[in-house]
Amino acid sequence: MKIDPTSPDLSAQIAKAIRDAIVAGDLIVDExxxxxxxxxxxxxxxxxxxxxxxxRLAAQSLIRTQRGAFGxxxxxxxxxxxxYGQQITTSTLLLSMNxxxxxxxxxxxxxxxxxxxxxxxxxxxxDHLATMRAEIHRQGxxxxxxxxxxxxxxxFHRALVDGAGNPVLSYQLAGAxxxxxxxxxxxxxxxxxxxxxxxxxxxxxxxxxARDGAEAERVLERLCACTQSLGSAVLAERAxxxxxx
Amino acid sequence: MKIDPTSPDLSAQIAKAIRDAIVAGDLIVDExxxxxxxxxxxxxxxxxxxxxxxxRLAAQSLIRTQRGAFGxxxxxxxxxxxxYGQQITTSTLLLSMNxxxxxxxxxxxxxxxxxxxxxxxxxxxxDHLATMRAEIHRQGxxxxxxxxxxxxxxxFHRALVDGAGNPVLSYQLAGAxxxxxxxxxxxxxxxxxxxxxxxxxxxxxxxxxARDGAEAERVLERLCACTQSLGSAVLAERAxxxxxx
DNA sequence: GACATTTAAATGTCTGACAAATGAAAATTG
DNA sequence: CAATTTTCATTTGTCAGACATTTAAATGTC
Numbered sequence: 001m002k003i004d005p006t007s008p009d010l011s012a013q014i015a016k017a018i019r020d021a022i023v024a025g026d027l028i029v030d031e032x033x034x035x036x037x038x039x040x041x042x043x044x045x046x047x048x049x050x051x052x053x054x055x056r057l058a059a060q061s062l063i064r065t066q067r068g069a070f071g072x073x074x075x076x077x078x079x080x081x082x083x084y085g086q087q088i089t090t091s092t093l094l095l096s097m098n099x100x101x102x103x104x105x106x107x108x109x110x111x112x113x114x115x116x117x118x119x120x121x122x123x124x125x126x127d128h129l130a131t132m133r134a135e136i137h138r139q140g141x142x143x144x145x146x147x148x149x150x151x152x153x154x155x156f157h158r159a160l161v162d163g164a165g166n167p168v169l170s171y172q173l174a175g176a177x178x179x180x181x182x183x184x185x186x187x188x189x190x191x192x193x194x195x196x197x198x199x200x201x202x203x204x205x206x207x208x209x210a211r212d213g214a215e216a217e218r219v220l221e222r223l224c225a226c227t228q229s230l231g232s233a234v235l236a237e238r239a240x241x242x243x244x245x
Numbered sequence: 246m247k248i249d250p251t252s253p254d255l256s257a258q259i260a261k262a263i264r265d266a267i268v269a270g271d272l273i274v275d276e277x278x279x280x281x282x283x284x285x286x287x288x289x290x291x292x293x294x295x296x297x298x299x300x301r302l303a304a305q306s307l308i309r310t311q312r313g314a315f316g317x318x319x320x321x322x323x324x325x326x327x328x329y330g331q332q333i334t335t336s337t338l339l340l341s342m343n344x345x346x347x348x349x350x351x352x353x354x355x356x357x358x359x360x361x362x363x364x365x366x367x368x369x370x371x372d373h374l375a376t377m378r379a380e381i382h383r384q385g386x387x388x389x390x391x392x393x394x395x396x397x398x399x400x401f402h403r404a405l406v407d408g409a410g411n412p413v414l415s416y417q418l419a420g421a422x423x424x425x426x427x428x429x430x431x432x433x434x435x436x437x438x439x440x441x442x443x444x445x446x447x448x449x450x451x452x453x454x455a456r457d458g459a460e461a462e463r464v465l466e467r468l469c470a471c472t473q474s475l476g477s478a479v480l481a482e483r484a485x486x487x488x489x490x
Numbered sequence: 491g492a493c494a495t496t497t498a499a500a501t502g503t504c505t506g507a508c509a510a511a512t513g514a515a516a517a518t519t520g
Numbered sequence: 521c522a523a524t525t526t527t528c529a530t531t532t533g534t535c536a537g538a539c540a541t542t543t544a545a546a547t548g549t550c
Contacts, residue, residue: 008312008510008533011300023334029342035500046535048293051501055256055297056304060334067253068543069499078338086335089268089305093323097274100413107364108413115360119352168345168353168421176417253502253541280531291504296532313512314530 003043010045011052017043018053022062022075033063033073061086080167084174091179102183102231109176110224113157116164116173117220118213124163131159132205139198149194150184156201163208184227187234196226248288255290256297263298267307267320278308278318306331325412329419336424347428347476354421355469358402361409361418362465363458369408376404377450384443394439395429401446408453432479441471 003013021027034042039050054073057063061082063073076082095105120128135156139149154177161173189197200223207215248258266272279287284295299318302308306327308318321327340350365373380401384394399422406418434442445468452460 010534012303015304019334023337025341037500048296048536049534051293052297052300052533055300058257059260059301059304060331062338065501066543067501067541069497070544071500071542073501077342078335080339080343083335083339086305087332089264090323090328090331092268093307094325094328094416095413096270097322098325104411105413108411108417111360111364111409111411111414112357112417115356119356164356166349166353166356168340168350169356171339172353172357172417172421176413255503282531293505294503297502310532311512312510312532314528315513316511316531318532 005044010043011049011056014039014043014045014050014053015056018057019060019062027075029075029077031075033075035072080171083171087171087175088178091175092182095179096182102186102235103228105180105183106224106228106231109180110220110227112173112176113160114217114220116161116166116169117208117216119166119169120160120163121208121211121213121216123165124208124211128159128163129205129209132156132201132208135159136198136201136205139194139201146188147185149189150181150187153184153197154178154181160204160208183231187230189230193230197223200226250289255288256294256301259284259288259290259295259298260301263302264305264307272320274320274322276320278320280317325416328416332416332420333423336420337427340424341427347431347480348473350425350428351469351473351476354425355465355472357418357421358405359462359465361406361411361414362453362461364409364411364414365405366453366456366458366461368410369453369456373404373408374450374454377401377446377453380404381443381446381450384439384446391433392430394434395426395432398429398442399423399426405449405453428476432475434475438475442468445471 003010003017007013018027018033027033033039033054036047036050036054039053040047043050054063054065057073058065061076061078064076065071065073094100135152138144138152139156144152157177158174161177162170164170200219203219204216204223207213207219248255248262252258263272263278272278278284278299281292281295281299284298285292288295299308299310302318303310306321306323309321310316310318339345380397383389383397384401389397402422403419406422407415409415445464448464449461449468452458452464
């Protein structure tokens with residue numbers, strides 16, 4: 001592991017060197033890195049610089065640190081939980097900062113969910129189905145705020161994804177679904193909208209109960225179209241207000 | 246933005262405070278943060294601590310820094326490129342550290358790709374098709390190493406995903422496909438394996454050329470099964486050697 | 491043997507300093 | 521006056537040294 005001491009951003013270089021070692025498997029899970037003082041000696045930099053490098057790695061959950069004797073920095077086993085969190089932050093920012101259209105985000109989300117449908121139809125447990133039915137019931141309650149409706153929507157779709165029984169898929173989709181929430185929260189749902197969505201959700205749950213993946217896919221496609229038209233209606237309304245007022 | 250100065254990990258708290266401000270939109274893209282000295286004063290910590298916090302944010306591409314007068318830390322517009330990179334690192338580690346089975350990873354990958362098939366059939370350009378054909382041709386060349394074969398495979402599937410014309414999908418899938426590569430590289434492909442895969446790739450390209458998304462999905466499913474059986478054969482072989490030798 | 495104390499090692503934090511980069515402003519020059 | 525050069529203040533990058541705090545092993549004590 002070598003760095004170029006002439007070019008700036010030594011801490012970034014050191015972080016990269018260590019990160020590469022972890023990704024390549026030279027440093028294995030739970031292995032202890034040398035102490036900050038030792039790393040400083042090895043890389044011929046100050047301890048402050050080493051610490052900046054370690055903080056970069058900690059921000060990516062690549063290492064964890066422990067104080068005290070026999071403490072230090074350890075290679076962290078990246079859990080699905082931690083990975084979720086990072087993916088959601090990244091995806092949310094990506095969507096909010098890059099003027100990704102509602103349509104594009106929506107299309108991506110439902111395309112990914114459609115991918116789960118056949119697997120979920122095969123493998124969903126009674127638990128997954130119960131969660132979906134419970135969320136559908138909540139969505140039908142009077143006086144539910146738009147935010148709460150959206151949150152329930154996320155929970156419903158989360159159950160659908162988890163029903164596929166593939167943690168990698170769950171991880172991938174968590175980002176897409178959760179990152180959409182800020183965009184979805186723009187929408188105000190009329191009672192009519194809600195009952196339409198609830199009907200489609202019910203259709204999905206029914207299809208999954210009958211283990212009919214193809215039907216679930218078809219309903220998901222209708223739900224996608226429905227959501228997209230809702231979104232474009234909201235955007236059109238905003239544009240109209242802007243020109244008029 | 247406040248922190249608790251008694252509990253340790255001040256830099257993590259400061260990083261969180263700033264990150265929250267960015268995610269919430271209180272700090273907008275290209276906005277300049279206060280200088281390190283000013284932040285140190287605001288949070289009542291030393292400059293070193295502030296710097297550790299800023300490095301954490303830089304590791305997540307949330308800020309970029311610039312030296313010199315009128316330099317400083319700026320809220321970074323998270324590009325798709327940067328997001329790709331982070332997702333690939335995260336996904337790769339997640340797969341390598343969590344004993345995700347080859348089957349599970351494979352299933353997730355092909356499920357996601359199948360989601361792109363109909364969109365790609367609609368929107369693919371001649372360019373995408375040309376890339377696919379070129380990669381298929383490369384895959385048929387004599388004396389191609391297994392690594393090169395895998396790399397070409399990734400390029401082929403990348404073209405398929407990009408053909409869907411949805412940057413969010415491309416971003417999501419880049420992680421899944423690239424993170425699989427270390428697992429795929431375990432496999433040694435016989436000439437017979439290769440010609441089978443090439444035939445399926447050709448089938449996909451043909452279907453997309455004919456804008457037949459359903460057919461593309463069907464071939465992808467066969468490719469998934471083919472890859473999974475290849476993987477399990479390799480694993481079985483390894484297990485046998487372990488017991489015997 | 492069980493419990494209290496000491497101790498060494500490690501991270502967390504602070505202070506103060508200097509180097510290097512950088513763009514604005516001032517000074518110089520044609 | 522315009523173009524160029526120089527100066528300069530600001531800001532990040534890096535360093536050295538110090539002290540506080542945490543932690544678990546080692547030691548001492550009953």
